Amino acid sequence: MSTPDRLIESTRELLWERGYVGTSPRAIQQRAGAGQGSMYHHFSGKPDLALAAIGRTAGEMRAGVEEILSGPGTAAERVSAYLRREREVLRGCPIGRLTQDPEVMADPMLRGPVEETFAWLRDRLAAVLAEGRERGETGAGLDPAATASAVVAVLQGGYVLARAAASPEPFHQAVDGLLALLSRS
Amino acid sequence: MSTPDRLIESTRELLWERGYVGTSPRAIQQRAGAGQGSMYHHFSGKPDLALAAIGRTAGEMRAGVEEILSGPGTAAERVSAYLRREREVLRGCPIGRLTQDPEVMADPMLRGPVEETFAWLRDRLAAVLAEGRERGETGAGLDPAATASAVVAVLQGGYVLARAAASPEPFHQAVDGLLALLSRS
Numbered sequence: 001m002s003t004p005d006r007l008i009e010s011t012r013e014l015l016w017e018r019g020y021v022g023t024s025p026r027a028i029q030q031r032a033g034a035g036q037g038s039m040y041h042h043f044s045g046k047p048d049l050a051l052a053a054i055g056r057t058a059g060e061m062r063a064g065v066e067e068i069l070s071g072p073g074t075a076a077e078r079v080s081a082y083l084r085r086e087r088e089v090l091r092g093c094p095i096g097r098l099t100q101d102p103e104v105m106a107d108p109m110l111r112g113p114v115e116e117t118f119a120w121l122r123d124r125l126a127a128v129l130a131e132g133r134e135r136g137e138t139g140a141g142l143d144p145a146a147t148a149s150a151v152v153a154v155l156q157g158g159y160v161l162a163r164a165a166a167s168p169e170p171f172h173q174a175v176d177g178l179l180a181l182l183s184r185s
Numbered sequence: 186m187s188t189p190d191r192l193i194e195s196t197r198e199l200l201w202e203r204g205y206v207g208t209s210p211r212a213i214q215q216r217a218g219a220g221q222g223s224m225y226h227h228f229s230g231k232p233d234l235a236l237a238a239i240g241r242t243a244g245e246m247r248a249g250v251e252e253i254l255s256g257p258g259t260a261a262e263r264v265s266a267y268l269r270r271e272r273e274v275l276r277g278c279p280i281g282r283l284t285q286d287p288e289v290m291a292d293p294m295l296r297g298p299v300e301e302t303f304a305w306l307r308d309r310l311a312a313v314l315a316e317g318r319e320r321g322e323t324g325a326g327l328d329p330a331a332t333a334s335a336v337v338a339v340l341q342g343g344y345v346l347a348r349a350a351a352s353p354e355p356f357h358q359a360v361d362g363l364l365a366l367l368s369r370s
Contacts, residue, residue, distance in 0.1 A: 017287060018206065018287050019204070019285060019287075021203065021206060022206040022207070092284075092285065095349075096342075096345045096349075099277075099344075099348035099349050100204060100277065100348075101204075101285075102202060102203050102204075102207065105351070111349070111351065114349045115349050115351065117349075118345075118346055118349040118350065118355070119350065122346075141369070142362075142365060142366070143361070143362065145362075146359070146361045146362030147362045147365070149346065149358040149359040149362050150339055150358075150359045150361075150362030150363045150366065151362075152346060152359070153339045153340075153341075153342030153343045153345070153346055153355075153356075153359035153362075153363075154338045155338075155342060157281075157337065157338030157339055157340060158338045158342070160281045160284045160303075160338070160341040160345075161307070161334065161337060161338055161341065163285075164280075164284050164296070164299045164300050164303040165303065165304065166290070166296065166300070170307065170334050170338075171338075173330060173331050173334040173335075174338035175335075176331045176334075177327075177328065177330075177332045177333070177334050177336075177338075178335045178363075180328065180370075181327070181335065181363075181366035181370050182366065184366075184370045185366050185369040185370065
């Protein structure tokens with residue numbers, strides 16, 4: 001990996017583990033095995049590096065979600081596949097956790113990709129649910145946008161419950177609860 | 186307010202605003218208008234103060250939830266009242282946000298009240314839903330524990346979506362989506 005790549009990857013890991021406020025430029029340099037001069041040669045500072053790191057994480061997340069949602073199956077099956085795909089539940093969501101970072105939320109440049117990622121995700125899920133409604137599948141009477149927001153919220157909240165319990169169990173329970181509701185609607 | 190009370194209240198505010206990692210003993214002292222000697226006279230350090238602050242926040246939260254859930258109405262009405270009660274959506278949940286704090290999660294003493302609060306909340310909601318099931322209300326075929334976890338997850342995830350969007354709208358949309366699903370089950 002090139003030095004800028006190592007710096008970006010180290011920033012991604014640290015943002016996920018410790019958040020933005022808890023990540024110092026020095027910790028990034030140490031993890032990347034890069035000197036201070038090298039870091040400031042490639043990036044103007046921590047915000048610039050964080051932006052690159054968040055952009056890369058958001059891009060990977062979108063690609064993974066799109067692969068599932070554009071796959072075969074009914075709308076309910078695709079939403080279920082999305083909710084049930086393998087996850088490192090206890091690590092939480094690398095994008096969602098940024099919303100708890102006051103400095104990320106206060107900086108429009110850093111909040112931008114977080115907002116865009118969730119807006120895209122809600123829209124994409126709403127489109128899948130609207131497709132299912134047109135085909136007369138389950139949930140034909142539901143508002144696709146509201147249901148999509150509930151789906152994304154259950155995932156993000158499931159991570160919170162799992163971390164609180166130090167166990168993935170409440171995450172899976174919340175997903176089961178939502179899917180049972182969806183299958184009956 | 187007494188000095189210990191001012192220190193606890195300042196810690197509560199700072200934990201909510203900036204998290205544990207982002208809150209220094211110095212910032213607590215400044216906000217409380219207390220000196221370092223005074224703080225260490227009353228508390229052994231930041232973890233001790235945080236424990237008192239988290240305990241107080243958790244106690245208030247439980248009392249507020251209990252008031253709604255033990256009130257009148259069907260199970261669905263009480264769950265709806267709980268989800269729709271007025272909230273400072275953009276500030277997020279003072280307990281839930283602690284799950285994103287690596288130092289809180291790594292310290293069993295500090296994670297304890299976070300775990301207990303969510304376990305209590307899920308159990309309490311499950312009991313309300315089980316009551317509704319026995320009375321033959323809506324959702325009679327649902328698993329109360331799974332549905333309760335989905336309800337708590339939608340709230341916690343709704344805060345994440347609202348903060349990402351810098352608007353309470355996605356929070357309310359997720360709540361609407363879940364309540365529509367519940368009312369059809």
